[in-house]
Amino acid sequence: MAGFKLSAGVGLLGLAARSLAVPAPIYSEPTTTFSVPKITAVVEPVTDVTSHGTYTGPSPLTTGALSTSVLAPSVPALPPGPDAYKYPSDGQLHAPQPAPYTPAGGVGTNGSAPVYRVLSDFDYQSIALALHQEWIELDLFHWGLATFSVEDFEEAGLTAEDRHLIEFMADQEVGHATLLSNILGPSAPNQCTYNYPATNVHEFIDFCQKLTRYGESGVYGFLNHLNAHDVGQLLLQSITTEARQQMIFRQFEGLFPMPEWFEVGIPQSWAWSLLAPYISSCPENNTRLIWQNYPALNILNQPNPFRINGSYVWNETTDGGYANTASYQDIDESDDCTKSTDVGASCAPGITRNRSMPLSYPGRQVFLEWDEPGKPIGPNNSYVTDTQAGAPKFAAWVSQLNVTYSPLENIQGNSAYTVQPDISSFDGNPAINGTIFLVLTDEDLYVTPYNLTQLNPHVYAVGMYQSG
Numbered sequence: 323m324a325g326f327k328l329s330a331g332v333g334l335l336g337l338a339a340r341s342l343a344v345p346a347p348i349y350s351e352p353t354t355t356f357s358v359p360k361i362t363a364v365v366e367p368v369t370d371v372t373s374h375g376t377y378t379g380p381s382p383l384t385t386g387a388l389s390t391s392v393l394a395p396s397v398p399a400l401p402p403g404p405d406a407y408k409y410p411s412d413g414q415l416h417a418p419q420p421a422p423y424t425p426a427g428g429v430g431t432n433g434s435a436p437v438y439r440v441l442s443d444f445d446y447q448s449i450a451l452a453l454h455q456e457w458i459e460l461d462l463f464h465w466g467l468a469t470f471s472v473e474d475f476e477e478a479g480l481t482a483e484d485r486h487l488i489e490f491m492a493d494q495e496v497g498h499a500t501l502l503s504n505i506l507g508p509s510a511p512n513q514c515t516y517n518y519p520a521t522n523v524h525e526f527i528d529f530c531q532k533l534t535r536y537g538e539s540g541v542y543g544f545l546n547h548l549n550a551h552d553v554g555q556l557l558l559q560s561i562t563t564e565a566r567q568q569m570i571f572r573q574f575e576g577l578f579p580m581p582e583w584f585e586v587g588i589p590q591s592w593a594w595s596l597l598a599p600y601i602s603s604c605p606e607n608n609t610r611l612i613w614q615n616y617p618a619l620n621i622l623n624q625p626n627p628f629r630i631n632g633s634y635v636w637n638e639t640t641d642g643g644y645a646n647t648a649s650y651q652d653i654d655e656s657d658d659c660t661k662s663t664d665v666g667a668s669c670a671p672g673i674t675r676n677r678s679m680p681l682s683y684p685g686r687q688v689f690l691e692w693d694e695p696g697k698p699i700g701p702n703n704s705y706v707t708d709t710q711a712g713a714p715k716f717a718a719w720v721s722q723l724n725v726t727y728s729p730l731e732n733i734q735g736n737s738a739y740t741v742q743p744d745i746s747s748f749d750g751n752p753a754i755n756g757t758i759f760l761v762l763t764d765e766d767l768y769v770t771p772y773n774l775t776q777l778n779p780h781v782y783a784v785g786m787y788q789s790g
């Protein structure tokens with residue numbers, strides 16, 4: 323304080339001396355003695371989950387997704403709506419302004435108070451799905467910290483400061499789960515118990531990185547379709563935090579933090595298909611969801627980010643489908659990038675890393691195996707995998723703004739291979755890079771980011787692909 327006042331100069335001290343009535347100038351030391359009320363909100367109670375592992379309890383009393391009467395097998399594809407081309411995008415104003423500096427139009431701009439309530443089954447089911455995602459993240463981040471020792475983390479290159487960040491990310495989930503529970507009210511789904519495909523720190527980080535990717539993308543898929551735009555606003559402000567978590571886990575894994583120009587959105591049923599297998603049981607009477615559980619897509623040569631030559635792999639996932647989490651077992655020291663310190667080879671935790679050998683590339687043969695529908699899955703094994711699609715013929719690469727199909731070759735029973743296509747979102751930006759979605763379809767239907775859900779009746783199996 324003294325130093326600051328001295329540096330303010332003689333003239334200023336003179337002013338203060340002349341008139342004591344003059345209010346303290348802004349450059350004076352602020353007082354710290356005011357007491358202000360603490361403004362806070364009660365968080366949703368969180369239990370420390372004690373049991374983990376696959377579900378071994380009694381058969382569920384209720385099975386299958388929630389449903390009501392179903393009006394048609396799919397939503398028909400229609401031409402653009404009547405007003406789609408009405409507004410001339412010419413930089414001029416076309417209507418009187420409701421107020422100064424306020425352009426006409428927009429949603430939720432007429433002054434009516436936002437109430438932050440869901441307005442439709444679509445809204446409820448979407449927010450309930452997002453809430454399940456927040457619950458699993460909360461538990462997963464705590465589980466990793468509790469399960470692996472300080473030595474395990476240090477060995478994986480993650481320091482006390484890094485572990486604090488993981489703990490902080492778990493705390494963020496408390497806030498997100500509280501927010502979404504409050505929006506839904508008393509019927510909001512509660513926290514469940516989970517099982518994770520990870521037996522060491524590296525696999526834990528890889529699973530977190532993949533799980534937060536489908537969490538983030540699952541919300542982007544429905545956010546702009548919600549009836550309740552005020553709810554969408556709150557969810558947006560949570561999911562952007564989740565997006566940062568995804569990137570941090572990539573950095574913890576020594577991957578390039580964001581090799582894409584655009585983040586991808588996916589339909590709710592894909593997100594639920596990827597999430598449900600890792601939920602082992604939910605409390606009695608937990609509110610159920612409407613979403614579909616697709617059969618698993620197992621990527622037999624899923625690129626392994628822990629190898630220097632990550633594309634040179636066979637059958638190295640810990641879960642054999644869905645997230646297709648990388649295994650960190652039996653990797654020769656000479657091909658273990660977590661142990662390397664060479665630029666281009668190292669995948670030690672870092673702000674950014676260059677891989678000189680890509681995890682995947684256009685022209686790569688990708689070997690696939692998929693499950694049949696009809697398998698019990700999810701909480702208490704109380705959901706059942708299902709598809710409305712005919713036999714799979716294509717792999718759909720869903721990344722950034724693009725859905726690109728490559729034909730399945732050499733189909734034998736439930737296995738085939740396909741070849742990674744060479745596509746860009748825009749020139750100079752390979753569309754297939756990062757943690758992306760790979761699904762099998764019976765048709766190469768043209769869909770774009772806002773109508774991707776139209777693909778659902780053609781989807782046979784769902785998985786994630788580590789393309790970069």
Ligand SMILES: *[C@@H]1O[C@H](CO)[C@@H](O)[C@H](O)[C@H]1NC(C)=O
Pocket residue numbers: 398399400767768769770773776777
């Ligand atoms: C999806 O939207 C695109 C236009 O963005 C349209 O051409 C395509 O037909 C739509 N697909 C379906 C299945 O509705």
Ligand SMILES: *[C@@H]1O[C@H](CO)[C@@H](O)[C@H](O)[C@H]1NC(C)=O
Pocket residue numbers: 429430431432433434
């Ligand atoms: C304002 O918009 C809301 C929907 O956001 C609508 O329910 C309400 O009727 C509108 N109020 C007026 C005065 O137009």
Ligand SMILES: *[C@@H]1O[C@H](CO)[C@@H](O)[C@H](O)[C@H]1NC(C)=O
Pocket residue numbers: 379380382383384603604605606607608701702
């Ligand atoms: C799921 O299993 C748990 C543990 O056996 C049990 O407490 C719970 O009631 C079951 N929930 C449902 C919805 O069946």
Ligand SMILES: *[C@@H]1O[C@H](CO)[C@@H](O)[C@H](O)[C@H]1NC(C)=O
Pocket residue numbers: 606607
């Ligand atoms: C579950 O719902 C049934 C029927 O409404 C009720 O009798 C039972 O007490 C509920 N169980 C719990 C644990 O809330």
Ligand SMILES: *[C@@H]1O[C@H](CO)[C@@H](O)[C@H](O)[C@H]1NC(C)=O
Pocket residue numbers: 631633634635679
């Ligand atoms: C890396 O793996 C690919 C197979 O995916 C192989 O063709 C290539 O020769 C390997 N590169 C080196 C340097 O070992």
Ligand SMILES: *[C@@H]1O[C@H](CO)[C@@H](O)[C@H](O)[C@H]1NC(C)=O
Pocket residue numbers: 622637
């Ligand atoms: C992959 O490995 C598992 C055991 O780790 C084995 O059961 C399975 O048959 C293997 N699949 C293929 C296609 O090699």
Ligand SMILES: *[C@@H]1O[C@H](CO)[C@@H](O)[C@H](O)[C@H]1NC(C)=O
Pocket residue numbers: 665666676
């Ligand atoms: C990283 O890769 C880019 C090309 O993707 C290259 O231009 C750059 O020189 C590389 N940097 C290092 C330090 O290897």
Ligand SMILES: *[C@@H]1O[C@H](CO)[C@@H](O)[C@H](O)[C@H]1NC(C)=O
Pocket residue numbers: 578581676677680682683684752754755756790
């Ligand atoms: C993916 O992105 C990384 C980082 O920009 C880049 O080094 C790599 O070449 C890209 N992979 C492909 C297949 O373009």
Ligand SMILES: *[C@@H]1O[C@H](CO)[C@@H](O)[C@H](O)[C@H]1NC(C)=O
Pocket residue numbers: 723724726745746747748753
């Ligand atoms: C990928 O999506 C972008 C944006 O919609 C589009 O311009 C581009 O043509 C698409 N690329 C391919 C190969 O379909």
